[in-house]
Amino acid sequence: MKPAVPALAPAPAELLSVPEGKRVSELERLRTPPTKSTATAMVRAMERVEEISAFALGRVNLSRVLVNRLSALARYGQVSKAQTIERAPEPRRTALLTAVVRQLEAQAVDDALDLFAVLMANRLISPARRASDRERLAMLPQLEKAARILAKASKILTEELDLVAEHGTDLDVAALWAAVEEAVPRTAVSSAVATVEALVPEDDGSAEAATREKLVLRCNTVRPFLSLLGESDVLGAAPAGRRILKAVRSLPALSRRRVKDRPLLPREVDAELVPAMWKRAVFSNAKLPQGAVDRDAYVVCVLEQLHRALNRRDVFASPSNRWADPHARLLDGPRWEAMRADVLAGLSLTEDAGEHLAQLTRALDAAWRQMADRLWKPAPTRRWRSSSPRAADAPVCRWTSSARWASRNR
Template identity: 65%
Template sequence: MRKVADKRLHATVAGAARRADPALPGDLVATLKTPEGLRFSELERLRRPPTRTTGTAFARALERVDEIGAYRLGRLRLSQIPPNRMAALARYALGSKAALLERAAEPKRTAMLTAVMRHLEAKAIDEALDLFQVLMATRLLNTAKRKTEKERLSTLPQLEKASRVLARAAKVLFEELELVEEQEADLDVAALWAAVEEVAPRAAVMSAAATVVTLVPEDENSADVAMRAALANRYATVRPFLALLGESNTLDAASAGKRVLAGVRGLPALARRKVGVKPLLPREVDDKLVPPAWRKAVYANPDLPQGAVDRDAYVVCVLEQLHRALNNRDVFASPSHRWSNPRARLLDGPDWDAVEEDVLAALSLDMPVQEHLAELVRGLDAGWKQLAERLQEAGPAAKVSIEVQDDGRVKLNVDKLGALGEPKSLTWLRKRVEKMLPKIDLPDLLFEVNAWTGFLDAFVHLGDGTTRMKDLPTSVVALLVSEACNIGLTPVVNPGYEALTRARLVHVDQYYLRADTIAAANARLITAQADIPIVRYWGDGLLASVDGLRFQVPVRTINAAPSPKYFGFKRGITWLNAVNDQVAGIGQMVVPGTPRDSLHILDALLNLDGGVKPEMVATDNASYSDMVFGLFKILGYRLQLQPAVPRPGRPAVLAGHDARCRDRHLRRGGGPGPQPCEPEQGDHALAGHAEGRRFSGHQSGPRLRPAAYVRT
């Protein structure tokens, strides 16, 4: 039945391609050819994502979008095919080499190439806009901000010296004026200057005043204005892609972004204009696209003729507005996965009426809107009253205070909590358990856990979802050890054993070890963990703790972002991990750099690998906002913020981030299998390949999840 369904799918997709354009199948097959003088095919070239964050690289990314868009695959009528079937077909083709695709029979070959190109069409747009966001943030905005901050810091010694002189003079001046006022005497200017000159000469006072006037602009937003002036000097960075960006037909806008998109459409003409011969006039630009922080840089450049507009500053100003509009999705792209129009996915009319009851019931919003809001108001009011009563009872010893800010908003201040010490019994128990754990090779550990849980059976083939390969678990274990320990394939390759040859491992890595199969394997581990008797005493899985781990990324990629605090001059990613109160990692996701992770946490919770849905989510308070609390509440989660408090002598880690988390608890909890014993060298083909990497109870177990997900 599966083969029949696959043949029908291939025939349907290939037929749609031929009906759209009889020459389209031939054009797609031509991408499998390797041009003369090159080492890879056109398809392989189109599959390669951008890696550099430069204006030229973004221009090439836009050219790649245009090349893929030239096939016009959006005209194919494939609405009758389920999206997941097309996605699976595209994944299989993307995981295959060009030679394998070229040898495939028709109509399978045309169907796979069509699915790949449709996928690449959206993927190329996503990667181009990702690159634009990284380029704007790192090469333009952050660079200009650092430059202006450095310039302001360089003037600080002058400002401090001048301020000290003025402070001494002002103190004497005020004292003399108060004395004159008290004695109701006439003001003697000469005597006043004489008193001032006793602390600072008149020339020094006048010079200090001039210095302060020069270094401290009257504008309250002087820092923003100075940053925009520095940002205008980055025109050379954006010039290579202005024409391609303005002429791209992939961008569209909602009503709030129409003006920004119109400004972007005008960038090619501005880039071609010779402003030295024909200066740009105010009537030729959209004044409403120029915010107050940009007005001085755009309209008051002293190096230009009176009344002329600074073309470079205006162009960068429009790009900054585009940067913000894309983040807000006021400007969006199509086709796209990450930058598409979120409003298009909202249901309305008959579509919403058909699912309204089920959706509201799933979100526990079955009561009328006004009653629901009134209930929330009552709960919030009761919470504030309870807090006020407890603060009154605590008196001066309270660790919490309420501060009313200038804008009328109330801010809750919490003193930093101290670390709690560990009882001696816990320390004794930990050492005792660690001594009881036997030494064992990492491959033996994985094989034994697989005997209890069968988690290795989740690693199925990319194409048909089956596992027909002999000794596949051995190959998968070798790859898991290789990636979890970051040792590469060489230590686990064994040419004398078929399952461990390099060719076999490369094949398994390409077709079996994927994000979805790792998630499926983790789901089996979560289920097995929950079935251990002792785990039921720890919790019901309704509490989840979420935090991030930082990893440096040694390769060049736009999916890593800078963070001097964590990565120095390098780039990295944050791996968000959700761990429930049964000490099982139930979900995770990778985000570039170190962003405010509250919404990413919500995304990870909505895409868990397995386990029950948690009701309470604990995380740190770095990403607090009222909007975040509201979103968690609507989706059925109770968000609880916890300050990060380190234990004495230990770094602050979440329970699930401890390297001893999953496999150790699975062993010591009395699982379905026997306790691991000391293996003999040569028990299986992988024995000895992790020589020197044996672990005892006091060492960390294999951290398969982080390493595997950094890879993907």
């Protein structure tokens, strides 16, 4: 008598049934990715990740199963209806559903992070930059008028100072102002100076800082999913991204804090994560008490750093296909030692890595030196000869002259 095949656990098995009042199975519902780029869709995407991760099938040790076999099962299960999987005999049904849920978990994480990238780029950064550019363009007429006034005054001032220096006379301030006021009134000069000081900050990154101030106004876009993002276990970090990930973990508590009653202080945030373009928005908000940190500005600043870190893979996700740690798929330890000989033979590398790199370095250095020598040598003179009878008597000369001679004698 054959031993009884263990049946599928109750929770994953429920994915194959259609809940009462619904038209599709739970598996089909979880297969559906987000279709809108909104904060609400991001919340649902993160909830979808948590719902699939709750089955914990991604933590099942399947190291003894061939990767190709597992991928084939997942592909077949993804295109199969829930009824088809439910009718499959055991243990095939368990294998199919396990492979499908494991792949769905990685896809759900990818979908959520893809949506996060779209939100940051299209709903936050781009609109803020456009709003900042429009505001700066609106200030341009005032700045042009002030610049014209100051240019006239500066020209007269320079000419008068040159005359004083040329004749060696004492500087008469009253006469100097009289000469300036013949072209521009003194009040207009003072007003132009005030306009330039107001519209042109002293720091070089004023445009980026202005964009970040506009970016803070869109904090409500990210507020709904801050808790889900900060409390998610799917994010990991390389050494370069650990500080950013730690700040992301603190966002749920910051989002729930009543900053009107307890203002956020600089010691409660990671100031090293705030780049120069963000410092004015984070630490110098005139509407807050002196020394207080703008909570919304800091939150958006951390999310922007997370967005960049994800693109660099300093922060990554697991399980994931598109946002995974690129180093995680590299062979290491006993697995690498077992395959090292075959890999090196396939790449025609039989030497030590250090010696191989040294050879490449020497070859590259020789190529650079050869190219440098050729740059300083004159090119050889190219001559043109023709087998045409009419050009047989043509003098041997450079190609261009010979070509002209041949064209004249055709």
